[in-house]
Amino acid sequence: MGLKSHFERRRRDTRWVVAMLALLLGLLTFFYYLVQRGRDLPTTLVTNQVLLFVLRNANALLILVILFVLVRNLLKLWLERRNRALGARFKTKLVATYVGLALVPVLALFVYASELLQGSIDRWFSGSLRGVLEQSFAIAQELQQEIAERDSRDAGRLARQVQPQDLADPRAREALARRLAAWRQELDADLVALYDETEFVHAVLDPSSGLEDLPEVGRSFLLEAAESGRAQRVVVPTGGRGRLILSGAASERPTGQRRVVVAVGTLLDPATAERTARLIEAYQGYRQLEVQKGQFKASYLLMFVLVTLVILLASSWLGLFLARRLMAPIQALAEGTRKISSGDLDHRIEVDADDEMAGVVDSFNAMTEELARNRALIENKQRELLDANRRLDGERARLSAILANLAAGVIALDGEARVVAANGAAQRMLRQREEELVGRRLAEAWADPERARLGALLGGAPGAGARAPVQVSLVLGGERRTFEAKVTELPADGGQPAGRILVLEDLTELIRAQKLAAWTEAARRIAHEIKNPLTPIRLSAERLRARSREHEGAPPALPALVEEAVEIIVREVGTMQGLVDEFSRYARMTGPQLAATPIDRLVQEVLALYREVKPGVEVVAGGGGAGEAWVDAEQIRRVLINLIDNAVEATAAPGRIEVSTGRRADTITLAVADSGRGVAPEDRDKLFLPFFSRKGRGTGMGLAIVHRIVSEHAGTIRVGDNAPRGTVFTVELPAGGRAGA
Amino acid sequence: MGVIRALLLVGLAAAAARGPAIRDLAIARSGVQILISFQLVGGFDRELSARLDSGLPTGFVYDLELLRDRKRWSDALLERSRIEVVAMYNAVTGEYLVNTKQDGRLLSSRTVRERRELEAAMTRLQAQPVFTVDRPSPEERYLVRARVELAPGEVLGFIPVRRTSSWVESNKVRIRG
Numbered sequence: 032m033g034l035k036s037h038f039e040r041r042r043r044d045t046r047w048v049v050a051m052l053a054l055l056l057g058l059l060t061f062f063y064y065l066v067q068r069g070r071d072l073p074t075t076l077v078t079n080q081v082l083l084f085v086l087r088n089a090n091a092l093l094i095l096v097i098l099f100v101l102v103r104n105l106l107k108l109w110l111e112r113r114n115r116a117l118g119a120r121f122k123t124k125l126v127a128t129y130v131g132l133a134l135v136p137v138l139a140l141f142v143y144a145s146e147l148l149q150g151s152i153d154r155w156f157s158g159s160l161r162g163v164l165e166q167s168f169a170i171a172q173e174l175q176q177e178i179a180e181r182d183s184r185d186a187g188r189l190a191r192q193v194q195p196q197d198l199a200d201p202r203a204r205e206a207l208a209r210r211l212a213a214w215r216q217e218l219d220a221d222l223v224a225l226y227d228e229t230e231f232v233h234a235v236l237d238p239s240s241g242l243e244d245l246p247e248v249g250r251s252f253l254l255e256a257a258e259s260g261r262a263q264r265v266v267v268p269t270g271g272r273g274r275l276i277l278s279g280a281a282s283e284r285p286t287g288q289r290r291v292v293v294a295v296g297t298l299l300d301p302a303t304a305e306r307t308a309r310l311i312e313a314y315q316g317y318r319q320l321e322v323q324k325g326q327f328k329a330s331y332l333l334m335f336v337l338v339t340l341v342i343l344l345a346s347s348w349l350g351l352f353l354a355r356r357l358m359a360p361i362q363a364l365a366e367g368t369r370k371i372s373s374g375d376l377d378h379r380i381e382v383d384a385d386d387e388m389a390g391v392v393d394s395f396n397a398m399t400e401e402l403a404r405n406r407a408l409i410e411n412k413q414r415e416l417l418d419a420n421r422r423l424d425g426e427r428a429r430l431s432a433i434l435a436n437l438a439a440g441v442i443a444l445d446g447e448a449r450v451v452a453a454n455g456a457a458q459r460m461l462r463q464r465e466e467e468l469v470g471r472r473l474a475e476a477w478a479d480p481e482r483a484r485l486g487a488l489l490g491g492a493p494g495a496g497a498r499a500p501v502q503v504s505l506v507l508g509g510e511r512r513t514f515e516a517k518v519t520e521l522p523a524d525g526g527q528p529a530g531r532i533l534v535l536e537d538l539t540e541l542i543r544a545q546k547l548a549a550w551t552e553a554a555r556r557i558a559h560e561i562k563n564p565l566t567p568i569r570l571s572a573e574r575l576r577a578r579s580r581e582h583e584g585a586p587p588a589l590p591a592l593v594e595e596a597v598e599i600i601v602r603e604v605g606t607m608q609g610l611v612d613e614f615s616r617y618a619r620m621t622g623p624q625l626a627a628t629p630i631d632r633l634v635q636e637v638l639a640l641y642r643e644v645k646p647g648v649e650v651v652a653g654g655g656g657a658g659e660a661w662v663d664a665e666q667i668r669r670v671l672i673n674l675i676d677n678a679v680e681a682t683a684a685p686g687r688i689e690v691s692t693g694r695r696a697d698t699i700t701l702a703v704a705d706s707g708r709g710v711a712p713e714d715r716d717k718l719f720l721p722f723f724s725r726k727g728r729g730t731g732m733g734l735a736i737v738h739r740i741v742s743e744h745a746g747t748i749r750v751g752d753n754a755p756r757g758t759v760f761t762v763e764l765p766a767g768g769r770a771g772a
Numbered sequence: 773m774g775v776i777r778a779l780l781l782v783g784l785a786a787a788a789a790r791g792p793a794i795r796d797l798a799i800a801r802s803g804v805q806i807l808i809s810f811q812l813v814g815g816f817d818r819e820l821s822a823r824l825d826s827g828l829p830t831g832f833v834y835d836l837e838l839l840r841d842r843k844r845w846s847d848a849l850l851e852r853s854r855i856e857v858v859a860m861y862n863a864v865t866g867e868y869l870v871n872t873k874q875d876g877r878l879l880s881s882r883t884v885r886e887r888r889e890l891e892a893a894m895t896r897l898q899a900q901p902v903f904t905v906d907r908p909s910p911e912e913r914y915l916v917r918a919r920v921e922l923a924p925g926e927v928l929g930f931i932p933v934r935r936t937s938s939w940v941e942s943n944k945v946r947i948r949g
Contacts, residue, residue: 251883264865274864308864315861318825322828
């Protein structure tokens, strides 16, 4: 729309420029006509002050207007250049070229024409022309003067002759009339008139002169003649034909008498009168021009300046117009390029051109259309790709969440046996952090002999599909763990080596639970099977001892022997009874009764039982901040006592046992660390089994009970090496209480 | 600095003295009419004579203002009038036609032959009734001031400028109706 209006405006501009040029041409033609016509105008009109004034001021006004327009155009151009408008330099060059091309010849012409005009005007008033006109004027004047002088002399002579006459006498007047007629004939004058000072007496006209009536000589003429003795006038006679040269003379004034005035007139014939009048008027015109010479020069100079400025204006205007016309498609292209670079691919250039620029514009528009199509295509593809990526991201997030929450450990390898992914379960199982696994080659990540065994499972020739699961037992972090490893070959992708997926199932706890269940069952059966005969055995032994004491006839050594044997039987039965009770309690152990329990206080209470329990062995508390946890306080107390008992047993003086607590998120930690002899790695996986003991005494049920309590609290227990020596048992329990295992 | 200023003032005064000026401006009353007389001196220079002899209409315009004699008030002006005297030479008859107009109305038209007469006709005004005071105030005095406007001059050869003499004040008179 904007572009359309721009080109509409440009078309209007074109019409406007053509109209202005036509007007300019018309004005110049009019001025030329006026100048030409001025030659034919009457001098009085040409030299009219008002006309000169109007012409001069009109020129000045036009000069101001033209200067304003010219300066405005140049100023606009300068501003465009300063604002670095597109095409301003080109416009400037074009205008400068046009103005320069016009300025040099126009200025040269102006100077030459001005000088020529000045010279011409000066030549008008040169000596020769002036002399000719002055001579002509003098001749015309002298002609009239000569006639006037002759007539004046004749009039004076007649006045002197008439003076003695008594003009008041009628007879004398008649005689004078006759004499006047004779004198007129004698003088060959066209008019002879007689006045008694200013009073008309008689006049005689030449009937062939063409004078139709006695001309009015005027009172001033008569008074002048009467007072000064002579007077001269040039009057136009009635009928307007020719010119009457009237000369008057008065007689001497006798004392007490009025003067006689005689007027003699000679009529110049119309042709002579016209010629003399023309000569006089030509001279007068010349003098008027001379008086107004400066004004003429100024007016013509102003006219030249006007024409010069008009040409300059036209040339600069034409330059600007052509520059605009040439620049329009280029500006449109630049504007189009700018819009397209800013992303507006719907922009099209509309230029009313039929030259090479039209081809460029068409190519530009075609290119823009192609760009728009391609962009639409790319945008569609991009949208599809974004959608796919979004879906993939979702899938990946779901997969990650699944993997992260999987109890099984999953390790993905690429074709070059490099770990590309390992979920949290795998990291926990293998006791390795993500950075120790992901991105490393398998040989590097699993360099230690234990893990290398696991790595060996992943070896072998590649082949698609899943392999049979393998059970593998590894000692990791001093603890033996049993895993079920399942390796799955990934299909080859685009010539790249196939990857593998290793899925690990930690069977350690399962196996341990299975063993515990078996042992529990065994304990229950043992307790059941052994407990029953123990009482009769004991009772029988005691009855045997009682009979032996009652029987007096027995050999002397027998009672002592029986006494000792019964004592042994009763004692061992009591021991077996205790063992059976222990088994029975273990087998019948009830689930935990959860209650909010302050763990730190519980630990302090337990530790209070062990103050100075063993000389040289220090039992201290560490950590703290475990807060409350939902646990069975009595069972946890039992756990702590069993662990501390074992630690005290294993620690020789000087030694140290530290019972520390802690809390991490929703898990509380209880750790019992001693500086004792430690636990051999091969014993660690048997530690929590019933009847296992390296102490040589006891039932071997302590750690089994601990493990069961911890398991029923949904917790875990680990055994590890303490630094620098000894063992550390770490119990982790859910703080919120999750009993039930 | 003072010397320069003094020289400047002297120069201006000398220039003013050389220029045309109205002299002997006098007024008299004839009933309720104000009769004005004055003489223009220095107006008939060579340029004017040349222009007159060339036959171009040439003349002077006299600006006249009737004032009340009020020094402390700005409304002293009562009436204003322009008298235009234009002469034109007829080289064929050797006569000058002198027309005198007041505010565009023709007052007189006469023909003179002598330059002396022409100069007198153009530069002298003798007891010319110009203003009429219908309801004169007997307590107030009246005066007239006058100046002459010459043919326009030019600056830079084409910019016309107005040329006038300085104002001249007449004597003061009382008018009784």
